[in-house]
Structure formats: C-alpha cells, structure tokens
Amino acid sequence: MTLFEQKVYAIVRQIPRGKVATYGAIARALGNPRAARAVGNALNKNRFRDVPCHRVVRSNLNIGGFRRGASQKMIMLRDEGVMIQYGKVDPRCIARPHFLVLSKSCSRANNELSGKVLCHPFLTGGNHVRDRRGI
Numbered sequence: 001m002t003l004f005e006q007k008v009y010a011i012v013r014q015i016p017r018g019k020v021a022t023y024g025a026i027a028r029a030l031g032n033p034r035a036a037r038a039v040g041n042a043l044n045k046n047r048f049r050d051v052p053c054h055r056v057v058r059s060n061l062n063i064g065g066f067r068r069g070a071s072q073k074m075i076m077l078r079d080e081g082v083m084i085q086y087g088k089v090d091p092r093c094i095a096r097p098h099f100l101v102l103s104k105s106c107s108r109a110n111n112e113l114s115g116k117v118l119c120h121p122f123l124t125g126g127n128h129v130r131d132r133r134g135i
Helices: 003-012 023-029 036-045 070-079
Strands: 100-108 111-119 127-129
Touching: 003 023, 003 036, 023 036
Parallel strands: none
Antiparallel strands: 100 111, 100 127
C-alpha cells in the first residue's frame, strides 16, 4: 500500500455516518486538488472493512462507482440516513470541512502513518489549522 493510499484511507475513515464527501474534497484535503481520480483509484483498491468507501461520491453528487455495484452503494448510504433522489445525494448530506487537521500521527487498526500527515477535519486531536480559503 502506498503512502498516498494510506492518507486517503485515513481521511475516508473520518467521514461520519449519514454524510458523504466527494473525491475532489478528499484530494483537496490531501493538498492536491487535481488528484480526485487518484483518490477514486485508491478507494477501488481498498480491502479494509473499516474504510467506508461507499461514503465518497462524485462532485456532481452522483453516486459514482463501487466495487460491489452502485445499487449496493446506494442501499448502504440510505441505510445510514443519506438522502438520495434520482441517483444523486442531497447536498445537505455533504460533510463540509471547516478546517484541516495536521496531526503527528493518524493511527487505525490496519494502518499507521507517522510523520506530518494531513488528516481529515473529523479526526479528533491534532493541531487545527484554518484552510487558507477560510472554509
């Protein structure tokens, strides 16, 4: 597993139930806004059960792909309380980060990152640093 994949998984693990994030938002959180497709490729390779890949959707709010099929992804999201209509996620269900978290480590059961790692804003602990755009 690459360091990039580890960072993607660390961010996706922090998306709360009932919320979704876009591939582009994850790429921006990693500091590379053009890496949305690479985020999707990393999630396609995921084999960890604790990484909720189904909570990541396209920027136009379409459900997007899923290894077990888009219909299964839709069922999983609806079971978590995400509102979906005509194959699109309700914008109120998007997890919008207000700040980024820099943490010295992001540890999870199957994954450990050390050094300075950009983590998702839902991660507790770490130093909160405002995004330069103020969002």
